[in-house]
Amino acid sequence: MKQQLVAYFQRLTDESYQLLDVVKLPSDIIPLQEFIPDFSAKLANLKSSTIANYKNLNRPQCNWCKMETNLGVGLNSIGMLSDRLSILIIKEWCLRNKTNPNGVKADDLYRTQTMDIIHALARASPGSSSMNTKITHHKSEVTANSWEEAFYGLLATNILNWESQEVLYIKDIKSLPCEELRGYIAWFSFGNIQRNEYIQYCEELYWRQD
Template sequence: MHEQNWHMKQQLVPYFQDLTSESYKLLDSLRLSSEVIPLEELLADLSNKLASLKASIIYNYKNLNRPQYDWSEVQAAPGVGLNSIGMLSDRLSTLIIKEWCLRNKTNPNSEKANDLYQTHTMDIIHALANARPGSSSMNTKITYHKSNVTANSWEEAFYGLLSTNILNWESQEILYVKDITSLPCEELRSYIAWFSFGNIQRNEYIQYCEELYWR
């Protein structure tokens, strides 16, 4: 069993590295702005771009040929905690976005980007390669709201999660570069509504990632 686990990890680490590389290409295609864009304009433009790129990126993800195993032999066990595929996929997608921004947005810093990849991203990739079935719903808010997202494959679920986190990342830029107290009340309401919806959507994709990976 230990030899089988070692063999699985040897194949899964390069797979997740390739998945990360393909995800950088998505961000290259989006050409995210260094300027803060009003929420309504940002969501409409970025959502349309993500929708148009969805099929081709998922196709590329599937062509990575994720190593297949008899996952029925990989038993769920206590102690997985936040190291589930769903939660780790969420973390990986955020690190992908952060690294891309460090390389391409205002005041690019390749040294910081390289350090982020070698320390944090590779750590998450190894954790993904070692992951066992767990529960990714532990961070889900108690709510009656639904975002109606769907995913039919692990690759589609990861794309949905990455896309949602890109939208969340970009929409939150205003929190770090502007005084939000100066915004009109209606605009503030729009941000609050989006952050709530975006977080619900993110949680649903996290759960899809967890469920579909092990099928």
């Protein structure tokens, strides 16, 4: 079963790269008020077809009742590992396609970090991903009815989070106008709440027995 799951998560990763090839993240920083609506719309338009492609991968069904469910899963839960995988997918795509592409570094990232996470996913047991959830009264309105929809939502949210955070690493944020800076702070708060909810959906729906 482990090797079947490793192969499945490799195919899931490949399918997610194809999504990023269509979305085409920009090399230059786009103002938040332009980037979020534009790329949110792109990702919404691609949602149904990508989820269908994910489902066509025919994820091997684990009998979680027969799996080890003792304490000790920690951060190696499906939800937390899915979050890490989605971020590595984005990072590798950026290394291959953005300014000054570095295929050697991208290959090394896949061979070491991505494959490590894929093998961890293949060995994962039911856990408690909600440990990553902030104590807050704020809620997003995300929903997911299948593992594939939850993973897509997590990947899409992390794409938006990744790009919106580029300003922190490229520009001097102290030079940003106050209104623009408040916009980034508001988005980071909302985006991380949404991300945490999708992490929880990934955990719950992966182990759900239909």
